[in-house]
Amino acid sequence: MIDANIIEAENAICINALQSDYDALGEQLSRRGIDISAIKAKVAGYGVAVPSWGVGTGGTRFARFPGEGEPRHIFDKLEDCGVIQSLTRATPAVSLHIPWDKAPAADLLGKATELGLRFDAMNSNTFQDQPGQTHSYKFGSLSHADRATRQQAVDHNIECIEIGRALGSKALTVWIGDGSNFPGQTDFTRQFERYLDAMKAVYAALPDDWRVFSEHKMFEPAFYSTVVQDWGTNYLIAKELGDKAMCLVDLGHHAPNVNIEMIVARLIQFGKLGGFHFNDSKYGDDDLDTGSIDPYRLFLVFNELVGAEGKAGFAPAHMLDQSHNVTDPIESLMVSAMEVQRAYAAALLVDRGALAGYQDANDALMATTTLKHGFRTDVEPILAMARLEAGGAIDPVATYRASGYRARVAAVRPKVTGGGGGIV
Numbered sequence: 080m081i082d083a084n085i086i087e088a089e090n091a092i093c094i095n096a097l098q099s100d101y102d103a104l105g106e107q108l109s110r111r112g113i114d115i116s117a118i119k120a121k122v123a124g125y126g127v128a129v130p131s132w133g134v135g136t137g138g139t140r141f142a143r144f145p146g147e148g149e150p151r152h153i154f155d156k157l158e159d160c161g162v163i164q165s166l167t168r169a170t171p172a173v174s175l176h177i178p179w180d181k182a183p184a185a186d187l188l189g190k191a192t193e194l195g196l197r198f199d200a201m202n203s204n205t206f207q208d209q210p211g212q213t214h215s216y217k218f219g220s221l222s223h224a225d226r227a228t229r230q231q232a233v234d235h236n237i238e239c240i241e242i243g244r245a246l247g248s249k250a251l252t253v254w255i256g257d258g259s260n261f262p263g264q265t266d267f268t269r270q271f272e273r274y275l276d277a278m279k280a281v282y283a284a285l286p287d288d289w290r291v292f293s294e295h296k297m298f299e300p301a302f303y304s305t306v307v308q309d310w311g312t313n314y315l316i317a318k319e320l321g322d323k324a325m326c327l328v329d330l331g332h333h334a335p336n337v338n339i340e341m342i343v344a345r346l347i348q349f350g351k352l353g354g355f356h357f358n359d360s361k362y363g364d365d366d367l368d369t370g371s372i373d374p375y376r377l378f379l380v381f382n383e384l385v386g387a388e389g390k391a392g393f394a395p396a397h398m399l400d401q402s403h404n405v406t407d408p409i410e411s412l413m414v415s416a417m418e419v420q421r422a423y424a425a426a427l428l429v430d431r432g433a434l435a436g437y438q439d440a441n442d443a444l445m446a447t448t449t450l451k452h453g454f455r456t457d458v459e460p461i462l463a464m465a466r467l468e469a470g471g472a473i474d475p476v477a478t479y480r481a482s483g484y485r486a487r488v489a490a491v492r493p494k495v496t497g498g499g500g501g502i503v
């Protein structure tokens with residue numbers, strides 16, 4: 080997708096500066112007792128999955144302003160994901176959404192292999208009606224009052240598992256839009272009982288080496304109550320279903336000011352953290368680029384994750400889930416993947432022994448300073464060197480722009496017309 084010569088030529092422009100910055104940082108870290116090459120190796124081994132729906136231009140409920148050369152179908156989407164991976168070397172997997180990405184398994188696998196990609200968690204869709212669908216999800220899906228509608232939603236989730244099995248996926252993510260818009264519209268308890276019954280049927284179809292992630296969200300599309308509204312309900316679901324059921328934390332699905340890193344710690348402590356949808360927000364489920372608003376919060380989440388590394392059974396799935404309304408989605412996803420890596424690398428620098436000592440001595444100031452020391456360290460040379468050594472770009476955005484990829488695909492992908500609203 081991107082000519083290796085272009086990557087090499089672009090890298091040649093800044094390789095000397097990078098080497099110099101990397102050496103200086105290495106010296107600084109060695110004074111702190113940290114081996115820079117060990118951090119670089121961990122960063123190089125880290126990957127975050129790209130959502131197939133993320134490479135198309137998103138929108139709001141007011142409008143969608145299409146971008147140039149938007150992907151027409153899943154194979155175009157995979158090519159865009161291939162570009163992101165080839166430049167950042169941080170996104171080796173793609174998370175598919177069914178039915179949007181339906182295609183013959185052999186074709187999907189062939190394309191992914193060609194691009195050096197694999198498939199991460201499958202995502203089901205019972206928050207909208209598909210053409211020709213028998214029962215409507217207007218009043219819910221897995222928790223719907225009507226048995227046949229619930230069964231249709233169960234069958235769809237099982238179909239997603241079957242598709243995922245053929246693609247080498249090992250997880251199903253379930254997010255539902257079920258809830259209510261008026262007090263009294265639904266009975267909270269009966270609705271949740273119906274949801275649990277339906278999810279038990281989905282769980283029963285899960286292969287032994289698979290996991291199912293339930294994703295909570297405070298509100299929207301339902302505005303009064305939501306069936307899976309917070310991490311407490313999510314934890315109850317995961318406990319009720321069994322060992323293969325875990326909670327997925329989407330950073331944008333909480334009320335403002337909620338202490339998400341603490342939720343992460345709780346779920347880790349009780350073995351129920353399944354994975355993440357990374358994004359950022361100022362007000363609600365804004366779906367802004369990861370790390371664009373509150374990079375410190377992202378770091379604090381990674382501080383919990385690094386602290387839990389090595390814990391038995393601890394292997395959360397990491398995915399981006401954001402909507403790009405005013406940027407080139409490929410650029411946003413590249414920058415976001417690097418932001419996630421940056422938070423990880425910075426969290427690796429925290430002196431955990433010293434931190435625990437300050438915590439036990441009730442030295443609040445030194446404890447928080449120790450934590451922040453990691454965050455304040457500019458780890459960019461580590462990330463860039465890891466990319467360079469893996470065949471990627473030192474500066475992925477500059478290289479992407481130099482490659483002319485967007486103009487090239489715009490010439491063969493017709494502009495998507497129509498200004499329908501909604502996040503895509």
Ligand SMILES: [Mn+2]
Nearest residue numbers: 294329356400
């Ligand atoms: Mn999400």
